[in-house]
Amino acid sequence: MSDTIPLKKPTNFIRNQINTDLDSGLHSSVITRFPPEPNGYLHIGHAKSICINFGTAKDYDGWCNLRFDDTNPAKEDIEYVNSIKKDIKWLGFDWNGEVKYSSSYFNIFYKCAEELISKGLAYVCFLSADETREYRGTLKQPGKNSPDRDSGIEHNQTLFKKMKEGEFIEGECVLRAKIDMSSSFMCMRDPTLYRIRFETHHQTNDDWCIYPMYDFAHCLGDAIEGVTHSLCTLEFQDNRRIYDWLLEHLDEFKKTDRPHQYEFSRLNLEYTTTSKRKLKLLVDSNHVSGWNDPRMPTISGLRRRGYTPASIRDFSERVGVSKVNSLTDVSILEGSIRDDLNAIAPRSMAVINPIKLVIENYPSGKLESLKAAIHPQNEGMGEREIFFGRELYIDKEDFVEVAPNNKYKRLAINKEVRLRNAYVIKATHFETDEEGQVKTIYCSYDSDTLGKNPSDGRKVKGVIHFVESSKAISAEFRIYDRLFLDPNPAKFDDLSSTLNPNSLKTKYGFAEPNLSQAKPEMVYQFEREGYFCRDSESEGLVLNKTVGLRDTWNQ
């Protein structure tokens, strides 16, 4: 799956729009952009947006710019620009040319502001933040004009220059567009274009003390870069009015092929949150070990958990693009990762809840070296060496004293079962400890069943996995579950009431000896258990469970 391009392209409203624009000749190429604010780590929701922006551009032989929307130095940090670049590359996308920054257009933005002022379309307003709010009116009542709204053009030119020169203190005044204080779109009631911030910016240092607002900077950045289709999420639908207004009122950008904004619905995934604030809370309160905790829906968390870039791209395609508010079933994500991993993950055996099994008719001291396929459906992946001897470990879950019904396929007393890649065995008796827990299982094996079925025609239905005790290596298994109990944690202001106390279970068991060579983030399929990858932040052999195998076994 990893590198195959689907023959059938998905159809969605964005592609329909692009097709229309290409057919009409409005645009001859497709240019998109992914515009993260460097104030946090990327998560699965961003991944969807990345796939849409980069993926769509690529499919149309266009390109996508990576543009950091860094207009608020108070909240942003270089740390995030680095992690964001890393995550996008890891997902398998390349941006066009150099990384772009809104901040590198600050000079152009400033000139645009001057143009607006000179056209009488912007003014410096001295209302306080509180007064501005009062003047704005409410959803049902119109606002009222600022006292500064009709001050002269030249006066405003001087004032704006003073703002830039640092002659006003933070909050003393702002530059506002002169649009319509009675507009039904709140964002059109003379929106703020520039505010004063005496902050050092990670790209422009102390060059500026005035910073543009998102609504002002975004459309201009798009226009400067020649973006054709500016794709964002639904909550910006109202903002489209200011986006269009600005581009229509600036001489340089009022062109028929100017950018247009289209909004799609953001990703909501069951049992997870994509709220940066809530994610940060989980980290700060130590409910998780960090931003890359394998339970986190961050790109770095998914990566550490064993998700592959291909699986995330596939997931993005499976959920599609629309304008409907939705809550996506986790099984769609799990389906994507299982499909990818099933195709590429080397097979291995590991015992997570070990219990000793002794083969009484197998010679003591004998150790056999056996071959096992690395991938049963892909011989090209070769074979691996596994060991077999008198004492093995099997999983507690694979043994009961008496089988509950005739569909039961695991080990029970007097029942035969195949040891995966090895012999058929039959359990004879077992020992328990003081608490009555099964401690050791004794069995006999049929020496004539290696690589073949019993010659007398006996049918052995069940297959269980094992690992030879002297060669096995100890391993820690981290079994993850959803972080929240409620499928829609967005409903909760306080997430603590819906936190899943069992989102991490640690088990100590054994793995095949060759697992000692496992590289971090390399995913294996432990047969009958699921997919696991070696943890990238731990010293010993720590295996993170990516996802289990599909389990259709119902009693």
Added chain:
RNA sequence: UGGGAUGUCGCCAAGUGGUAAGGCAACGGGUUUUGAUCCCGUCAUUCGCAGGUUCGAUCCCUGCCAUCCCAGCCA
């Protein structure tokens, strides 16, 4: 009577005046030294509701209903 959006199978999601794609999940059956994979099959007389236009509507019109977004000098 603020405005902007959205409502198609349990979850995503195409379609659009000609009689409902696909994926996930689920459920049957087959293959199988992973209860996995793979294969085959089943799964919306119906498109939020109610009217209307039409030979014919999920698609057009009208009216309802439900949900989401907007009153940062955040993005």
